[in-house]
Amino acid sequence: MxxxxxxxxxxxxxxxxxxxxxxxxxxxxxxxxxxxxxxxxxxxxxxxxxxxxxxxxxxxxxxxxxxxxxxxxxxxxxxxxxxxxxxxxxxxxxxxxxxxxxxxxxxxxxxxxxxxxxxxxxxxxxxxxxxxxxxxxxxxxxxxxxxxxxxxxxxxxxxxxxxxxxxxxxxxxxxxxxxxxxxxxxxxxxxxxxxxxxxxxxxxxxxxxxxxxxxxxxxxxQSNKWLEVRGDFRDRREVISQVLFGYPCKMLEIQEDKLKLTNLADQQISSLLRDLIVEKVPIYEVKQEQETLESIFLNLTKE
Ligand SMILES: Nc1ncnc2c1ncn2[C@@H]1O[C@H](COP(=O)(O)OP(=O)(O)OP(=O)(O)O)[C@@H](O)[C@H]1O
Ligand SMILES: [Mg+2]
CATH class of the missing domain: 3.40.50.300 (P-loop containing nucleotide triphosphate hydrolases)
Known part of the structure; x- marks a missing residue:
């Protein structure tokens, strides 16, 4: 108890x-x-x-x-x-x-x-x-x-x-x-x-x-993690959705230059990136991000 x-x-x-x-x-x-x-x-x-x-x-x-x-x-x-x-x-x-x-x-x-x-x-x-x-x-x-x-x-x-x-x-x-x-x-x-x-x-x-x-x-x-991909995603939303369809991940956010994905195992990341590149989606940077206490604190206490 x-x-x-x-x-x-x-x-x-x-x-x-x-x-x-x-x-x-x-x-x-x-x-x-x-x-x-x-x-x-x-x-x-x-x-x-x-x-x-x-x-x-x-x-x-x-x-x-x-x-x-x-x-x-x-x-x-x-x-x-x-x-x-x-x-x-x-x-x-x-x-x-x-x-x-x-x-x-x-x-x-x-x-x-x-x-x-x-x-x-x-x-x-x-x-x-x-x-x-x-x-x-x-x-x-x-x-x-x-x-x-x-x-x-x-x-x-x-x-x-x-x-x-x-x-x-x-x-x-x-x-x-x-x-x-x-x-x-x-x-x-x-x-x-x-x-x-x-x-x-x-x-x-x-x-x-x-x-x-x-x-x-x-x-x-700390276990709340996501993958942040920087690239040129203008007019590419459809092809990105098709590629993602084959993966168990969830898209948290998509902007012209930024894509946030969660729920991806390490092995799936390389295969997903390869699939995006095959589809000629320009990718400039990929990084793993995790939630921080600082971001929660600042979001909830900003005036
Ligand atoms: N004796 C008092 N008389 C009047 N106001 C008070 C008194 N003690 C605290 N306060 C007010 O109560 C509010 C909360 O103060 P408190 O000291 O609990 O904040 P805190 O979260 O500990 O801040 P800090 O991180 O600066 O230590 C403040 O607006 C403070 O001015
Ligand atoms: Mg105090």
Whole structure:
């Protein structure tokens, strides 16, 4: 049975008279990495804050681990979040900051050193460094340590790689995959780096003006492929149709200079091209194309 770790129904939020979130349904399943995407101001952070009870909601339901969230905030013990820069003590080290957190929340103290190692802040040179002297990337890592140190079952990460260098982005990405696939932690993550989402997410949801406009599996997006043929197809539509008749492919589009075909096996491509050339159809270029998250995102969110 697939169990939902997070389920949102008819969730609404407005500020003054403006509605900023209106999510009819969204669910995140156990162990998956769900990429929560949308342009600036779409409502991602606001949604995450409502899940974490940091702000109130106008209407709707949020269930975490099968329980509707309400006045009892116990569910937060099982969630690690990185949503805004945590309030650090700038004159303490990373370890000491986590120790303060440990005293408040009471999780196992041995988690601290383990977590600093996981996020890559355990090198001897950083041991004595005060947080006020941290680089942006180090602060991001410490924020991730805050999210992980209580060993949560669900991670809610709002743009966790913001401000990191390419190596840092790669490391955090690999870490998130490891946490999900090896430890079964469910991850709900927002980011603007679509190539990153394509690498890590199992599913994505795109919101625009507070509404979910797309939801799908990354694997399915990438398996949507077609063949794009560039040539001179003026006055050749009939002969092209006759040639295509012998193949199981589907014509997606035909223009004067462009033909898009799908559902063709590799062996059929060469034979089809040969047949077109025999019929004197001028062909200049042939390439395999596949759907990208970027094209879906741009199509659905353009103003
Ligand atoms: N406290 C607030 N008061 C008034 N308006 C707010 C408040 N918080 C957020 N908003 C508005 O709600 C909308 C959604 O903001 P939100 O921060 O959720 O967007 P986002 O999808 O996280 O964007 P980004 O990608 O830029 O982080 C925006 O128009 C924002 O201005
Ligand atoms: Mg945001």
């Amino acid at each position: 697939i169990s939902n770790v997070l389920q949102i129904k008819n969730l609404q939020k407005g500020f003054k008279d403006t509605q900023v979130v209106n999510l009819s349904s969204l669910s995140v399943q156990q162990g998956e990495i769900y990429g929560f995407l949308g342009p600036n101001g779409a409502g991602k952070t606001t949604t995450m804050k409502m899940i974490l009870s940091l702000i109130s909601r106008k209407a709707g339901e949020i269930e975490v681990f099968g329980q509707p969230i309400g006045t009892d905030k116990q569910y937060l013990n099982q969630i690690g979040s990185m949503i805004e820069e945590p309030s650090y003590y700038p004159n303490l080290t990373g370890y000491e900051n986590l120790l303060v957190f440990q005293k408040i929340l009471g999780f196992d103290k041995k988690n601290i050193q383990e977590t600093l190692k996981i996020v890559g802040l355990d090198q001897p040179k950083n041991k004595k460094k005060l947080v006020k002297d941290y680089s942006l990337g180090m602060k991001q890592r410490l924020a991730l340590a805050f999210a992980l140190v209580k060993k949560p079952r669900l991670l809610i990460l709002d743009e966790p790689t913001n401000g990191l260098d390419p190596a840092g982005i790669h490391e955090i990405r690999e870490l998130i995959i490891k946490l999900a696939k090896e430890q079964g932690i469910t991850v709900f993550i927002s980011t603007h780096i679509l190539s990153e989402v394509e690498h890590i997410a199992d599913r994505v949801g795109i919101i625009n003006h507070g509404q979910l406009v797309y939801e799908g599996e990354i694997r399915k997006i």
